[in-house]
Structures are given as structure tokens and as C-alpha cells.
Amino acid sequence: MSSFNQPLGGNEMARFGGPATMMRLPAQVGAQGLDVAFIGIPMDHGTSNRSGTRLGPRQIRDESRMLRPYNMATGAAPFDHLQVADIGDVPINTFDLKKTVDIITDYYDEVLSHGAIPLTLGGDHTLTWPILRAMKERNGPVALIHVDAHADINDTMFGEKVAHGCPFRRAWEDGCLQNDKVFQIGLRGTGYSPDDFDWGRRNGWTVVQAEECWHKSLTPLMAEIRARIGDAPCYLSYDIDSLDPAFAPGTGTVEPGGLTIWQGLEIVRGAAGLNLVGGDLVEVSPPYDPSGNTALIGANLLYEMLCALPGMPQGVRR
Ligand code: MN
Ligand code: MN
Secondary structure (H helix, E strand, C coil): CCCCCCCCCCCCCCCCCCCCCHHHEECCCCCCCCEEEEECCCCCCCCCCCCHHHHHHHHHHHHHCCCCCCCCCCCCCCCHCEEEEEEEEEECCCCHHHHHHHHHHHHHHHHHHHCCCEEEECCCCHHHHHHHHHHHHHHHCCEEECCCCCCCCCCCCEEEECCCCHHHHHHHHCCCCCEEEEEEECCCCCCCCHHHHHHHCCCCCCCCCCHHCCCCCCCHHHHHHHHHCCCCEEEEEHHHHHHHHCCCCCCCCCCCCCCHHHHHHHHHHCCCCCCEEEEEEEECCHHHHHHHHHHHHHHHHHHHHHHHCCCCCCCCCC
16 A cells, blocks of 8 residues: 555545546645645736636646556656646736736745646746746756747837736746756747847747657757756756647647647656756746647646656666
């Protein structure tokens, strides 16, 4: 009998029954005693186009119900090695975005004080900046793998400093990032000027545009990224709109020509071996995909992040 929390099995309760926690794990209040905490941030007041990501955490939890504990591809068995639970949602202020980012930082500071690694169910991408602020307090500046159709480095949107197109500009200003270890993957679409992507490059970041990813495996790219990040603490921020809308239509700022599912899996699986200190899966907007498949993909990518965490034996590699 394992001493670790286990997801409720498919033969114990029908998969469409029981409480809708992440992976049907136990729910608990706070991160005491946990190695890993799944956390929802039900917000969309940072979005600039279609909203709806406030409903993301709930649908990701619901669609996570088919996830089984063992990773057939990598051999990872996270619930044999890590104490994991769903600690619910951050009590954001849905009428005040600026208060919300401070609420998030305080909440993650508390989570990190228990030594738990946070894996976050978004929510719009604004939320990564306040998480990175809390990370900086605990770990110092982090390396970053940012998978997205967009650079999210706008100085302002409508004159506002807090928005889902600005989190990495704010994180940079706050000294949250190791600039020679920042990797943005999947960027594409239309912009205002080349500077939309070159701003990061000028700051030492590596930007891998979607077109550089087309028609090929990203496993070699991830090997290069692992070599360059080394043992630095690393945060993984995964915007679901990095995927092509053919795979993941349920999001607010869609760009064609994106990554494939299998490239997304290669990226997250390729993060195994890094000193991952946290991760998020953001921008799932349920109203734009009534099938739930976008949320289901998001749930799977969060599970893959769990399987890639430090100390996780990777049984086989395919
Ligand atoms: Mn984003
Ligand atoms: Mn995006």
C-alpha cells in the first residue's frame, strides 16, 4: 500500500462520477506535506480578446478524469514518488486585476513556504507574472521555458501594465528571470513590428518561432535547452494557444500555423532532467471548445509536467 495520495481509480468510481478534482486526487486545504500542489486560478480579466478562461480550471479538472497514473511513454509513475493533491483555487478578486496579481503572489509565497512545487491550471496568462514574483523570493531568478503563440512582452495594453500580453515584460522588469536562460517557443502570427519578437532577443532570450518548428521533432531543441539551462531553477509556462487551433481551438487569441500535439508533448517531456520549480497551463477558454478537448489536452500536459519533475525516474524513453 503506497503512502502517497493516489488518483481515484476507474474501477472504484465511474470516471464521470465523484468530485472533479485534478486527476481525481484528494483535495486538501493548503500545501502542507505536499511535494506537488495542483492549483487553479479562475481568472480572465487579463484577456484582450475572447474571454472565458475563468472557466478553465474547472473544465481542466473535469476533463482530467480519464488520466491514469502511469505514463506509458516515459515510464514515469509520479504517484509512487511524490505526494500530490489538488489544493483548490486561488481566491482572486474578479473585479480587480491589480489586486488579483498581489493575491496570487501572496498565495504562491505560502505554497512555496511548504516546499511544494506548484502546477497551475489557468486562467489567463497574466497569472504567470505574480507566480514568478513569488518564485524569485524563494529561488532567486529562474530560467524560463515559455511555450506560446505570443511573446507576451508588451509594455502596456490600453495603457495598463497588468494584462495577459504583459507578464514576461513585468517579470523581466522585476528581475525574476535569468535572461540567458529564457526560451520562447512557438511564437507566430501577425505583429506590429519585428520588435514584438526581437525585444526578448535583445535581452538575451532565445526565441524559436513556430515556423522553425514546423515538420520536425522538437526533441533535439529540448536537448539543447537542457544543456543551456543546466541545473538552474526552471519554470515552465505553457500557453495552450501555442498549439495549432486544429488541435486546441478552445482559447481566446488564436493564431494559425502552430505546434502539433506531439511537439507539445516533446517539449514537456523534454523538460525532464531540469530543476523544475513550477509550471502552469494557461489560456484554456471552455466556451470556445464545447467538446472539452482543449481542456483535456491541457490536463494531459499538466500530467506530463508532473511526470517531468525532478527526481522522477523515467523508466523508458520512446
Ligand atoms: Mn500567453
Ligand atoms: Mn498566447
